[in-house]
Amino acid sequence: MNDRRLEGLRRRQANSLGFLLIRCGQLFNERGIAGVNAEAGRPVLREAHTKLLPHLQAPDGVRITELARVLGVTKQAVQPLVAELAEAGVVRVEADPADARARRVSLTAHGVDAMLHGTGVLERIERELQPRLKRGEVEKLKMMLRGLLGVLEAG
Amino acid sequence: MNDRRLEGLRRRQANSLGFLLIRCGQLFNERGIAGVNAEAGRPVLREAHTKLLPHLQAPDGVRITELARVLGVTKQAVQPLVAELAEAGVVRVEADPADARARRVSLTAHGVDAMLHGTGVLERIERELQPRLKRGEVEKLKMMLRGLLGVLEAG
DNA sequence: TCATATGGTCAAGAGAGGTTGACTATTGGC
DNA sequence: GCCAATAGTCAACCTCTCTTGACCATATGA
Incomplete structure (x- = not known):
């Protein structure tokens, strides 16, 4: 009885840019995390990391407060994650020369290596998909996604 | 000192299909969930839902065990989520006519409406992005994503 | 210079989401 | 008809993530 409506739903989803991107991104994310963890032999990467790490690429680092703001959570929520990554040697936390209250979080050389490695897994x-794609x-597709990402990140 | 390596990382990411899809998908997902929750006036949709719901579109429903398998978790983990969605009237849980042990989870008419509404938010x-895209x-882009999604879901 | 705002930390606790283990009911091959 | 395998539930418990609230140190401007 619901079949016709389900069919309509599916057609509408297949024509929604957001839906298509969310599904494709989810599938890549899951496989990427699984791949990294499989190589490491133990769980080292969680989804929380893949949300935080993209925001750490400023050369001079980013403030805890700024990270919290872009992630939409409190600064207290960011702290344990940053502490964990610092413990693992992926990021470094340094005093901000311009403001003695503030601290700046930035990637270490090892952190950059780790992200390059993660990108390698995605590659x-x-x-592996190539043979089935034109x-x-x-x-x-990549070119268009780069343009779209620019628009999305701009606001 | 890390600037050159960071620049290289960024360039490599911008050329990785997976990275681009993950970022675009994350941004759409966050905005979609925020949009649905804003309209409802309270948090009604969590990321767990957006992972489960796409697997519920079979007309005759899906078994708990099957859901657990595709999500990569135990069936006990799926149970509370299904119970919550059933409570909300989004899904229905019925006996499987072919196997008295099993139960089938399927979308209700209200559940289909909810998913159509969610798709509407993404649309x-x-x-809103249109003016800034060609x-x-x-x-x-959508056509290519449909093709890619087919390949990804195939295995 | 003193009040207020801001950056960050510490502590306690809630809730989501997952696990393992033990259990019942049913199926299906032998 | 029996018995191992399967579908699902219940219970206890763990970790991750996030929150609120109290707090300290520094910055800033009237």
């Missing part, structure tokens, strides 16, 4: 997944289209 | 976000490219 491997992409390569070669030229993937490059075009 | 609104997409419309019109023809969005359609092409």
Whole structure:
């Protein structure tokens, strides 16, 4: 009885940019995390990390408060995550030369390596998909996604 | 000192299909959940839901065990979530006519409405983005994403 | 210079989401 | 008809994530 409505739902989803991106992103994220953890032999990467890390790429580091703001949580929520990453040697926390109250979180050389490695895992997944995708289209897809990401991050 | 390496990282990420999809998907997901919750006036949708719901679109419903398998968790973990959605009238849990041990979880008419509404929120976000995107490219982007999603879900 | 705002920490606790283990009911092959 | 495998539930418990609230140190401007 619901079949017709379900069919309509599916068609509408398949025509929604957001839905398509969310599903594709979820699938890549799951496989990427699984891949990294499989190589490490133990769980080292959680979804919380993949949300925090993209915001740590400013050369001079980012304030805890700023991280909390962009993630939409309190600064207390960010603290344990930063502490954990600092413990693992992925980030460093330093005094802010311009404000003695503040501290700046930035990637260590090891942290950059880790992120390059993570990107490598995603690239491997992409390569495994290649045979089933049209070669030229993937490059075009990436180009459009870069443009879209710019728009999304701008606000 | 890390600037050059950070620059390299950024360039490599911007050329990784997985990275681009994960970031775009995250941003859409966050905004979609925020939009639905803002309209409801209270938090009604969590990320756990957006992971479970896409698997509930089979007309005859899905078994708890099957849901657990595709989500990669135990069936005990799925139970509270299904119970919560049943309580909210989004899904119905019925006996499986073919196996008296099993139960089938499926969307109610109200659940389909809710998912259509969620898709509508994503469409609104997409419309708000439209002015800053090239019109023809969005359609092409969707077409490619549909193809990619098919490949990803196939295995 | 003193009041107020801001950056950050510490502590206690709530709630989501997951686990393992023990259990019941039913199925299906032998 | 029996017995191992399967679907699901219940209970106890753990970790992660986040919150509120109290607190200290520094900055800033009237």
